[in-house]
Amino acid sequence: MNTFTWERKNIIEKGFSLDNPAYLAVAQVISGLTNAPLDIAVRKMNNIRGIMSEQSEKWQKVALSLGWTTWDVGLGYYGGFDPVKPLTPEQQYDLDVSNMRKETSTKQQKQMLLDLGLTRQELKKLKYEEDRVKKIIELQKKKKDE
Numbered sequence: 001m002n003t004f005t006w007e008r009k010n011i012i013e014k015g016f017s018l019d020n021p022a023y024l025a026v027a028q029v030i031s032g033l034t035n036a037p038l039d040i041a042v043r044k045m046n047n048i049r050g051i052m053s054e055q056s057e058k059w060q061k062v063a064l065s066l067g068w069t070t071w072d073v074g075l076g077y078y079g080g081f082d083p084v085k086p087l088t089p090e091q092q093y094d095l096d097v098s099n100m101r102k103e104t105s106t107k108q109q110k111q112m113l114l115d116l117g118l119t120r121q122e123l124k125k126l127k128y129e130e131d132r133v134k135k136i137i138e139l140q141k142k143k144k145d146e
Contacts, residue, residue, distance in 0.1 A: 046070050093137070100133045112136050116143065 027039040047064045050056050050073070056064070060073040070076060087095065104112070109132045113123055116139040126132045 043069055050075055096137055097130070097133050100136065101129060104133075106132075109133065109136060113139070116140065 027042040031037060031039040047067075047070065050064045050070050051061045056073075056075060060075060063073045064070065100109075106129065109129065110123060113126070113132060113136060114120075116136065118135070118139070126135055
């Protein structure tokens with residue numbers, strides 16, 4: 001019954017999808033009350049979906065076919081077979097900024113800006129790393145579009 005409280009948002013969002021955690025929760029309640037192995041049928045269905053999924057690795061597919069559950073092989077309790085959603089332009093931009101901040105030092109950022117055509121005076125105005133990285137991405141995009 002805790003599934004209904006913990007996963008309320010997910011249950012409403014998924015609707016009548018096989019990924020809906022409500023199906024397994026209801027099957028477990030029915031199994032507990034009637035001793036009919038309905039929850040096992042739902043788990044087997046999740047295993048078959050895991051075997052057919054492109055997101056699961058070969059070793060996971062073998063383990064699922066041998067009877068391990070999706071949770072046991074790291075696919076999540078309900079299977080975790082959500083399709084990969086493409087990033088919005090804003091999310092992609094934030095990811096690019098974050099990656100560049102991690103992968104480059106201040107010295108490298110300043111050199112990149114100079115190489116992209118910024119003057120030393122313009123470079124001095126960019127005190128913060130975030131500003132430098134955003135300017136680099138902006139200039140690289142502008143250069144790519146030309």
